[in-house]
Amino acid sequence: MSATTTTAQDMRVRTHCSPAWLAAPWTAVGDASQSPSELATAVNNAFDQDGADVFVYFPVPLEGTAGEPPRDWDLVATIERTRGACAQAVRCMRARQFGRLMFVAPSLPTLAPEWPPGWEFASWLAGLTRGLALELAAHGVTVNTVLVGMDGGLPWSPDAADELRHAIQLFIDRDANYLTGQVMHVCGGRSMVSIFSH
Amino acid sequence: MSMEYSSSRGSLAGQVAVVTGAAGGIGAAIATALCEAGAKVVVNDVNAQRAMQMADGLGSDNAIAIAGDAGRAEDVANMMQAVQSHWQRLDILVNNVGVARDNALRKLTDEDWDEVLRINLRSAFLCTRAATALMAQQGGGRVINIASRALLGWWGQSNYAASKGGLVSFTRSLALELSRSKITCNTIAPGLIDTPLLRSYPVETQEKLRLAQPSRTIGSPADVARVAVHLASAAARNINGQLLFVDGGKSLFARPAA
Numbered sequence: 147m148s149a150t151t152t153t154a155q156d157m158r159v160r161t162h163c164s165p166a167w168l169a170a171p172w173t174a175v176g177d178a179s180q181s182p183s184e185l186a187t188a189v190n191n192a193f194d195q196d197g198a199d200v201f202v203y204f205p206v207p208l209e210g211t212a213g214e215p216p217r218d219w220d221l222v223a224t225i226e227r228t229r230g231a232c233a234q235a236v237r238c239m240r241a242r243q244f245g246r247l248m249f250v251a252p253s254l255p256t257l258a259p260e261w262p263p264g265w266e267f268a269s270w271l272a273g274l275t276r277g278l279a280l281e282l283a284a285h286g287v288t289v290n291t292v293l294v295g296m297d298g299g300l301p302w303s304p305d306a307a308d309e310l311r312h313a314i315q316l317f318i319d320r321d322a323n324y325l326t327g328q329v330m331h332v333c334g335g336r337s338m339v340s341i342f343s344h
Numbered sequence: 345m346s347m348e349y350s351s352s353r354g355s356l357a358g359q360v361a362v363v364t365g366a367a368g369g370i371g372a373a374i375a376t377a378l379c380e381a382g383a384k385v386v387v388n389d390v391n392a393q394r395a396m397q398m399a400d401g402l403g404s405d406n407a408i409a410i411a412g413d414a415g416r417a418e419d420v421a422n423m424m425q426a427v428q429s430h431w432q433r434l435d436i437l438v439n440n441v442g443v444a445r446d447n448a449l450r451k452l453t454d455e456d457w458d459e460v461l462r463i464n465l466r467s468a469f470l471c472t473r474a475a476t477a478l479m480a481q482q483g484g485g486r487v488i489n490i491a492s493r494a495l496l497g498w499w500g501q502s503n504y505a506a507s508k509g510g511l512v513s514f515t516r517s518l519a520l521e522l523s524r525s526k527i528t529c530n531t532i533a534p535g536l537i538d539t540p541l542l543r544s545y546p547v548e549t550q551e552k553l554r555l556a557q558p559s560r561t562i563g564s565p566a567d568v569a570r571v572a573v574h575l576a577s578a579a580a581r582n583i584n585g586q587l588l589f590v591d592g593g594k595s596l597f598a599r600p601a602a
Contacts (some may be wrong), residue, residue, distance in 0.1 A: 276596050283558035283593040295582070312579035321570060324535075324563035327596045328588055335523045335584035338516060 200246040200318045201235040203228065205271065221266055229274070236278065236287070245287040246318040249275060250310070253293035253333050268293065272329045279327030288326035290317040295333025355577055357382035360431045362423070364414040364471060365441030367394035369539040370490060373565030374438055374572045379406050381573050383436060386410055386427055390441075414441045414467035424474040433482055436576045437475040439468040439511070440490040446500045457503045464507035468514060476518075476527055484526030486576045489515050490568070493535040493591045508533070512587055519585030528584040530575050535591020537563045559592030 205228040232247060239245025251271055271291055279289040292313050313332050317325060331337035361378045365371040367389035375385045375398065385407040389395035392411030399409035410426050412419030427434050442464045445456035472487055479485025494501050495508035511531060518529040536542070536553055542562070543550070554562050568590050574580055589595040 279593050280558050280596045284560050309579050309582055312574070312577070313583065316571065316574045319570070321567075323561065324559065324567040324590055324592045325571065325588070326559070326593045330583065330586050330588060332582050333584075334582040335519050335528075338520055338585045 199239075199244060199320075200248065201232065201239075202248040202250060202314060202318070203231055203235075204250045205231075205267075224267060225270055228271070232278075236282065239287045240282060240285045243286045245282075245285075246322070247278065247282075247287060247289045248314055248318055249289075249291040250314065251291065251293055253295050253331050253337050275329055276327045283326055286323070288317065288322060290326060291329045292317070293329065293331045293333070293337065295331070295336050355381050356436070356573070359383045359435035359576075360386070360427065360433050361436035361438065361576065362386040362388060362427060362434060362471070362475065363438040363440055364388045364467060365390075366438075367391055367398045369541070370534060370537060370565045370568050371438075371440040372398055373569040374440060374490075375407070376402065377566070377569035377573045378436065378438075378576065379403075381577075383576070384431055386423070388412060388414060388423060388441075390414075413463075414439075414471055415462040417470055420467075420470040420474055423471075424478065428478065434475055434478045434485065435482070436486045436488070437471055437479075438488045438490065438572060438576075439471055441467050442490070442492070442507075444501070444504045446504065448500050449502055452503060460503040461507050461510075464504070465510045465514070468511055472514075472518065472529075476522055476525070479527050480522075480525040484581075485528075486580070487515075487518065487522075487527060487529040488572050488575050489529070489531045490572075491531050491533040491587075493533050493589060493595050495533060496595060515587070516585045523584055526581070528575070528581065530580075530583060530585065531587045532568055532571050532575070533587060533589045533591065533595070534568045535563060535589065535594040537565060537568065539565065557592045557594055558597060559594075561592055563590060563592060 205224060228249075232249075235245070235247060239247065249271055251268070253268070275289050275291040282289060292310065294310050294313075310332055313330065316322065317328070317330075356378060359382070361375075361383045363371055363375045363378065363385060366375040366385070366387040371389075375387055379385045379402045385399075385402060387395045387399040387402070387407055387409045389398070389409075389411060390413050392409070395409035395411050399407040408426075408430055410423045412423050414420060414423075424434070443460060445452075445460050447453075447456060468489055476485065476487065489511045491508040491511045492504070494505050495512060497505045512533075515529050515531040518527075522529060536557060542553075545553075550562075554560060571588055571590055575583060
């Protein structure tokens, strides 16, 4: 499952997005039903073939042994899959001295004290974003994260998907060379009570 | 597939924006970008001649100049009154005006402390209080505060850093307070930007600063402006209380320039 699309700036965009409301406009190259190894293969092959300029990745929480996500995320597996999925993209972009790596994740778990995996994941994702941004800045590659407010896996309003696409476009635009290492919440201010909004 | 970008021409059509400190540098770039996106722009600057030149450059149908000190309540009241009488509405406020009076703490005078806090922080308070009263009546608006990467702190910039850090806390408080009025409030913190101030430095200093950047590049005022236009757009109605550094990653690692 792979495809590329073109933005208004003629950039090759590749996404891995599970939620259909986000994936539909850009065409997903994978989905949450794939195992981590299958997903990594799909994404890595896609990059080898097409050398996309932009990689938008939506880390989907993997369930643990029991219970309902996100309360019982298998945090380590989720992190490992996220890291693996973007590794090849990073190598390709670094070699080409240009790229946009974009993470999109739910911000809602960061608000809920009963969801510690959400806290840990948000913190890890922020750290990954900033660390990669610092490492890749001299290579023309920017790395940013948008955390989006969601309820039950869906955006909080009918217009949210469009707003999120615009937010992503802000970061992946070819002119956005100077915007890197940022973690932006798109949630109407609901993240304001969380330290992760800093 | 073509994606409409929020800064595209006409996306802010029918809206009115006030930009303080808009006669040069980042403020001028923001005013220009807002104008290109379709907004009517009020060019505010303490330098009347430069404000008029800037507004003339944008076109008399698109911009007006209102000279005044945004850190003085009387000037702000006059400006908001002029905005109302000229365009009868206000949708976007960009608190951009700022000054620096750098010095080590032991040499920092009361006057330098007060002046920097007055122009950088009090101006935002005065303008935002007046502007949001209008925005609330209209059913919403956007407040965009221009801080600086210096808010993280730097030698000799205690007054400047305090004022810019204060802007961030001011923004976050207002984001919570004004969200019910459908007014969003966000901060942009530019890093090293190619402005007349930077160009006034010796070439060797400019090069040292560039090399201290993780990106090894210096940003342009347009880099800041495009973020401001996005935050002003309808697509940003759920972006609230955020702080975005536009600094090529410098805020991630404060390596000294020397």
